[in-house]
Amino acid sequence: MVEDLVAFVKARLIEDRRIAVQASSGAPRPPGQHEDERWEWIHSRTRRPIPLDQRSGSQAWGRASLRTVNVYTQIYTTGGSGHEFRIRDAEVDIDAAMHIARHDPARVLADVAAKLRIVGEYERAVRTAQGPDSDAAAQGEVRALGRVLRQFAHAYADHPDYRPKW
Template sequence: MDESQSALLAARGYRTRPAGTAPDGAGARKDAVVDDLIEFLRARLDEDAERARAAAARPDAASEEAWRVSGSHSDAGGTYWSVTAGVMGQEVVELVGGGMSGGGAHTEGMAEHIARHDPARVLAEVDAKRRLLDLHALVHRDVLWLDSEGGEATEEIAVCGHCVPRHSCFSDRGAVPQGGCATLRLLATPYADHPDYRNDWRP
């Protein structure tokens, strides 16, 4: 916030943090927590994308590769289901199944689950989650709230750029959702079993 903006806000009765003043210790710590969370999420999404491409029958066309349950076969051990991979409707390889006894998925539901989570879908989900990370990134924004004396106060605070729009006004300072939003924390919950996951990221 430059001096002219500070002067304008002061003229309207707002209490502002002086220009150039660093965020308080608690605010800086919250920023660091969110930065670590975003770094953690980007690393996990990179891993998901890498593994999806590695699992593809044709890694060069992983984003277009569709898996489907192609049928079942029975032998003395029971009935098993096969999954095949194809690009642009053309089957290229049998992924699950085969000629040996007991080959294939043990249940149709297992085969459907494998086919549903093909590389194309995983890569599409990774792309969507990366976009959510960008959408809910932290920004330093002037936030307004009502103070205990009935006036208005404002401060430049690191907040979610999507969940806290410009010109937001809150009932009091404690109501300002400083730091990362619930969306970021929820995106991390599938990775809660990862050794780098931190309990203070939980929603």
């Protein structure tokens, strides 16, 4: 069961890393995705793009929206039912736009790398706890890091391979 948890968490993190790398590298897109994907900051009142040199400062953000000129479709599963998320030539309000910007590929890659290091620490702790020098501290480290991995897995509870018993 623990091996399944580790494999599940690693697989989800690797998926997150692949998507972040793809988003930031200009790599070929899977079939059905646009090659000319483009978002732009626009003035909320005039709906015209905000030039790069005018995007700094809190005053600019108070009157900005993020707009895409493409269609994005994502289907994901929650509780066994499919949902579709679609944006078409739409605007995203400033709060959603700031959320999108905060989760840029570089940040996602750093987060994934940190979590994969913790998974590695768990695997190292398991090897130590199974070795001849195992003691109560080693067993405690395995239990503590195992609880952390379960929390990582819980973030992907909507994935079809997630197991609530973890």
